[in-house]
Amino acid sequence: MPDIKPVISIKNVEKSYYGNKVLKGVSLDVMPGEIHALCGENGAGKSTLMNILFGMPVIHMTGGFEGIIEMDGQEVHILNPRQAMEHGIGMVHQEFMLIPGFTIAENIKLNREPLRPNLLGRLFGEKLMSLDTLTMKSDARTALNRLGLDVDENLPVDGLPVGYMQFVEIAREIDKKNIRLLVFDEPTAVLTESEAEKLLDAMKRLAAGGVGILFITHRLDEVMQAADKITILRDGTQIKTLNKADTTAKEIATLMVGREVEMRQKERAEQEEAPEGGREIAMSIRNLRVDMPGERVLGIDLDLYKGEILGLGGLAGQGKIGVANGIMGTYPTSGEIIVGGQELKLNSPKSSIAAGIAFVSEDRRGVGLVPDTSIELNMTIPAMVNQGRFLRHIGPLSQIARQEIRENAEKYIQELDIRCTGPRQAVRRLSGGNQQKVCIARALVLAPDILLISEPTRGIDIGAKSLVLDTVDRLNREQGLTVLMTSSELAELRLICDRIAIVTDGKVIDILPPDAPDADFGLAMSGVPVGTQSGGAAD
Amino acid sequence: MSNVKTILKNIGAARLIIILFLFSLIIAAAGVGQSMSVLASDSLVRFGMNLVLTLAMVPAVMSGTGMNFGLPVGILCGILGGLTSIELGGTGMGGLVLAIAVALPISAVAGYLYGRLLNMVKGSEMMIGTYVGYSMVSIMCIGWLLMPFKNPSMVWPIAGRGLRTTISMDSSFGSVLDKLWAFQIGGLTVPTGLILFSLFMCLLVYLFTKSKTGIAMAASGDNPRFAEASGISVNRSRIIGTMLSTMLAAVGIVVYAQSFGFMQLYQAPLNMAFAPVAAALLGGASTSKIKISHVIIGTILFQSLLTIALPVANVLMPEGNLSEVIRLIVSNGIILFALTQAGGGRE
Structure with a gap:
C-alpha cells in the first residue's frame, strides 16, 4: 500500500524532564482507519507522549522534545493545543470536560457554534452574533448518530449517566469537520461493561470511516477486542509494536510489567515455614467500601497478618489508594474492620490512631x-x-515540652537521614524525599502496631526511594511492625512485600506472592485473576 | 549587601512603605511644630488600648477562620460587661475586674454560637463575619433601649430609661489601667499598667498557642486535612478559636473604653473590626498566618500613624471640617492598603 500515508507518524521521540528521561525513543504509525492501542503501566510515558502530540505547554516549558512528528507524510510542529486541533487531532479526555448546565448540543458545539447575523453582530462583528441553534442541534444530532447514541440533544449534561457524558465528549470531537486522529485516554475507566462495549463499537465505526484512533488503555480484553495494532511502553521505552493477530493478552501483560533489571527479592525462608492458618491476624477487613473520589473501594475483604508487609498494587484509579484512607477514616467508609480482636470505629481517624494504626498518606502536601x-x-x-x-x-x-520535641526530632533526622537546616526548619522548604521522611517519622512517633503507607516513593529521587523502602523493610524486620504498603510501582512492592494484593475496579482481584510471574500481575491489573485465566489466554 | 537584602525582604515591602510613611509624618509633625512628647504619649496610649482588640485576630486566624470581621460580637459582650459593672457601682480596679468577669462568660457563649455559624459557611467566614457583626450591632441598638439598666449616669436623663449613646466612665473605672504605675519622663507619659496588662494578654495567648489545644488549633488552621487525619476535630478547633477571639474582643473593648473614658453604644461598634484587622495585616499577618509579633508591630505602626496624622492634618488644613475629612481619608486609606496585603504579600 504505497499510496496510503499514516495519519500520524511519530518518529524516535525522546523527552526528558529536568534530566530525567521519560521517553526514550518511541516510534509509531497510525494508519487511517486503524485502531492503535497504547499499553503500559502508570508512568510508562503514555501521557507524556499524548502531551507532546497535543503541544501541551508543559512540554514546551520544559525544553521541548526530540524527534519528529509527521502527519500525512508532512512534518508538523505542534506548539499548542489549538494547533493540534487545527491539524485534526482530537482527544477524548479521561475526566469529562463538559459544562453541566449546558445542553448536550451546546456542549458539543461549544466555542465552535454556527452563527447567525443580527443587528449587534452587523455593527460589532462576529463576537455579538446570535447562535444558530437549529444548525447546532442538527450537527449535534449527526455526531450522536454516528456514535449510535440515542439521546435527546436538548437535555442538559448535568444528570446524564457517566457513559453518556463520555459519548458527548466523543461527539464533540468527531463534530470537528477536519478530524483525522482521535485519541482516547482510558475511555472505559469510568464506564460499565455494557457502556464500554458500546464505546468500542463506536470506535470501530469511526475507524471504518477513515479516522485514525489511538487508544490508551490497560484493559487487555478491550485491546484484544478492538485494536488492530498494539504498542507497549514501559519506563519510557518502546518495548514492542505488535499486530493483534500475532499476540495474546498474556504476552502483552508480560511485556507491560516485565522488568529487565534483576530484582533483589526479599528472602522469606523463615516465614514460609509458618503454617498459613497459624499466623496471627493483625487486621481483618470485611466488605470495606470507601467513597474516595477517583479511588472508590467497592467491597474488599482482606486479612493482614501480624508482622508481614502486605502490598496493595494495581493501576491508578482502581481503588487501591482508597483502602488505607478507608481504614484511617479520612473518606466516608462502610464495612467492618477488626483490629486486635476489637471492631474499629469507622470514619474516625482518632479511633484508628487509638487502635495503634499510623498512616503515611499518599497526598504528602495535602x-x-x-x-x-x-x-x-x-x-x-x-x-x-x-x-x-x-x-x-x-x-x-498544658505546654509543649520543647526539649523532648527537639530531641525526638533530632533522633529521627539522624535515623532517617533527613536533609535539613535543623529541626525548626519549615517542612515546606524541604525536598519531596525529605518531606516524605518527615511523614514517616510522624507515623513512627505514634509507635504504631500497624503502619499504613501509601505511595511512599512517589515524586522522590532514587536515592531517597531506596532509603524509604529500606526503612520500612528494617522496621518490619527488626521491630515486627505490620505494614500495609500501597504503591503504583509494582517493582517496589515486589522488592519488600510478603504478599501483594492487586486491586482492580475497587475489588481485590488476586493476592500474589512477590515472585509470581509478570503475566499474573499484568492480568490481575486488567481484572483477570490467575485462577480463571489459565488455559484461556495462554494458548 | 545580601544581608541587607534579606533584612529588607523579612520586613517586607508593605511594612517598609508604612514605616517610611510614618517617618515622613513624624518629620512633618515636627515641622509644623507639634510636641513630640505629646504625640509619643498619645501613641503609647493608643497602642495599649488597641492591642488586645488586635490580639483577638490571633486565635481566629490560627484556627483557620481568617480575620475576625465579626469582632463587634465580642465588643458588644464587652460593653455589656462594662455596663453591668457600672450599674452595680463598680469603681477602680474592682470595677474593671468585674466588667471583664461579666463579659467573659457572655462572650464565651456568643463566641460559641458564632463559631457554630462559621462552621456552616466555611470559605466565606470573613464576609459572613462582617454581616454578623453588623446584624448584632443593629439588634443591640434595640437592646440598649430596652435593657433594664437604672444607673442615672447611664440612662437618658429625661426619660429615665434607655441607655445613652456615650457613657462617661469618670465615676466608674475610667483610666484605671492608664494611671496604674504611670510615670513621666520629660513630657512623655508612660501608661505602664495599660501596656503591661495588654502585653500580659499577649503572653497568655502565646502560652495558649503552645498548649495541646493551641497546637491542635494551629494545625487545623494550617492544614485541615492533616488535622482530620491526625485525629483532631477541625470544627471543634475552629469553635475554640472563634470563642477565644470573641472573648479577647470583649476584654479588648473594656480596656479600650477605660482608656478612652467613655463607653460608646449603638452604632459605635459597627466598624470597630476594621482597625484591628488592618493593624494585624500591617504587622505582617495574612488571613491564614499570624504571630503575636505581627500583632504588636502592626498595632504600633497603625496607631502611631493615626495619632500623628491627625494633628498634622489639623495644622495643614485648618479650615473647619477639612481636617476631619483628611483624617478619614488617611485612616481608611491605611485600612485599604492593609487589606490589599491580606495575602501576606504572596503573588
Whole structure:
C-alpha cells in the first residue's frame, strides 16, 4: 500500500524532564482507519507522549522534545493545543470536560457554534452574533448518530449517566469537520461493561470511516477486542509494536510489567515455614467500601497478618489508594474492620490512631504535612493530640515540652537521614524525599502496631526511594511492625512485600506472592485473576 | 549587601512603605511644630488600648477562620460587661475586674454560637463575619433601649430609661489601667499598667498557642486535612478559636473604653473590626498566618500613624471640617492598603 500515508507518524521521540528521561525513543504509525492501542503501566510515558502530540505547554516549558512528528507524510510542529486541533487531532479526555448546565448540543458545539447575523453582530462583528441553534442541534444530532447514541440533544449534561457524558465528549470531537486522529485516554475507566462495549463499537465505526484512533488503555480484553495494532511502553521505552493477530493478552501483560533489571527479592525462608492458618491476624477487613473520589473501594475483604508487609498494587484509579484512607477514616467508609480482636470505629481517624494504626498518606502536601510548621512539630502533633505525649501538664493546662520535641526530632533526622537546616526548619522548604521522611517519622512517633503507607516513593529521587523502602523493610524486620504498603510501582512492592494484593475496579482481584510471574500481575491489573485465566489466554 | 537584602525582604515591602510613611509624618509633625512628647504619649496610649482588640485576630486566624470581621460580637459582650459593672457601682480596679468577669462568660457563649455559624459557611467566614457583626450591632441598638439598666449616669436623663449613646466612665473605672504605675519622663507619659496588662494578654495567648489545644488549633488552621487525619476535630478547633477571639474582643473593648473614658453604644461598634484587622495585616499577618509579633508591630505602626496624622492634618488644613475629612481619608486609606496585603504579600 504505497499510496496510503499514516495519519500520524511519530518518529524516535525522546523527552526528558529536568534530566530525567521519560521517553526514550518511541516510534509509531497510525494508519487511517486503524485502531492503535497504547499499553503500559502508570508512568510508562503514555501521557507524556499524548502531551507532546497535543503541544501541551508543559512540554514546551520544559525544553521541548526530540524527534519528529509527521502527519500525512508532512512534518508538523505542534506548539499548542489549538494547533493540534487545527491539524485534526482530537482527544477524548479521561475526566469529562463538559459544562453541566449546558445542553448536550451546546456542549458539543461549544466555542465552535454556527452563527447567525443580527443587528449587534452587523455593527460589532462576529463576537455579538446570535447562535444558530437549529444548525447546532442538527450537527449535534449527526455526531450522536454516528456514535449510535440515542439521546435527546436538548437535555442538559448535568444528570446524564457517566457513559453518556463520555459519548458527548466523543461527539464533540468527531463534530470537528477536519478530524483525522482521535485519541482516547482510558475511555472505559469510568464506564460499565455494557457502556464500554458500546464505546468500542463506536470506535470501530469511526475507524471504518477513515479516522485514525489511538487508544490508551490497560484493559487487555478491550485491546484484544478492538485494536488492530498494539504498542507497549514501559519506563519510557518502546518495548514492542505488535499486530493483534500475532499476540495474546498474556504476552502483552508480560511485556507491560516485565522488568529487565534483576530484582533483589526479599528472602522469606523463615516465614514460609509458618503454617498459613497459624499466623496471627493483625487486621481483618470485611466488605470495606470507601467513597474516595477517583479511588472508590467497592467491597474488599482482606486479612493482614501480624508482622508481614502486605502490598496493595494495581493501576491508578482502581481503588487501591482508597483502602488505607478507608481504614484511617479520612473518606466516608462502610464495612467492618477488626483490629486486635476489637471492631474499629469507622470514619474516625482518632479511633484508628487509638487502635495503634499510623498512616503515611499518599497526598504528602495535602494531608501529610502542615507545610508552614517546623519539622519537629510536624513529627509530634498527632502524638501530642492523641497520646498526650511531648507535653508538660500544669494542672488542667498544658505546654509543649520543647526539649523532648527537639530531641525526638533530632533522633529521627539522624535515623532517617533527613536533609535539613535543623529541626525548626519549615517542612515546606524541604525536598519531596525529605518531606516524605518527615511523614514517616510522624507515623513512627505514634509507635504504631500497624503502619499504613501509601505511595511512599512517589515524586522522590532514587536515592531517597531506596532509603524509604529500606526503612520500612528494617522496621518490619527488626521491630515486627505490620505494614500495609500501597504503591503504583509494582517493582517496589515486589522488592519488600510478603504478599501483594492487586486491586482492580475497587475489588481485590488476586493476592500474589512477590515472585509470581509478570503475566499474573499484568492480568490481575486488567481484572483477570490467575485462577480463571489459565488455559484461556495462554494458548 | 545580601544581608541587607534579606533584612529588607523579612520586613517586607508593605511594612517598609508604612514605616517610611510614618517617618515622613513624624518629620512633618515636627515641622509644623507639634510636641513630640505629646504625640509619643498619645501613641503609647493608643497602642495599649488597641492591642488586645488586635490580639483577638490571633486565635481566629490560627484556627483557620481568617480575620475576625465579626469582632463587634465580642465588643458588644464587652460593653455589656462594662455596663453591668457600672450599674452595680463598680469603681477602680474592682470595677474593671468585674466588667471583664461579666463579659467573659457572655462572650464565651456568643463566641460559641458564632463559631457554630462559621462552621456552616466555611470559605466565606470573613464576609459572613462582617454581616454578623453588623446584624448584632443593629439588634443591640434595640437592646440598649430596652435593657433594664437604672444607673442615672447611664440612662437618658429625661426619660429615665434607655441607655445613652456615650457613657462617661469618670465615676466608674475610667483610666484605671492608664494611671496604674504611670510615670513621666520629660513630657512623655508612660501608661505602664495599660501596656503591661495588654502585653500580659499577649503572653497568655502565646502560652495558649503552645498548649495541646493551641497546637491542635494551629494545625487545623494550617492544614485541615492533616488535622482530620491526625485525629483532631477541625470544627471543634475552629469553635475554640472563634470563642477565644470573641472573648479577647470583649476584654479588648473594656480596656479600650477605660482608656478612652467613655463607653460608646449603638452604632459605635459597627466598624470597630476594621482597625484591628488592618493593624494585624500591617504587622505582617495574612488571613491564614499570624504571630503575636505581627500583632504588636502592626498595632504600633497603625496607631502611631493615626495619632500623628491627625494633628498634622489639623495644622495643614485648618479650615473647619477639612481636617476631619483628611483624617478619614488617611485612616481608611491605611485600612485599604492593609487589606490589599491580606495575602501576606504572596503573588
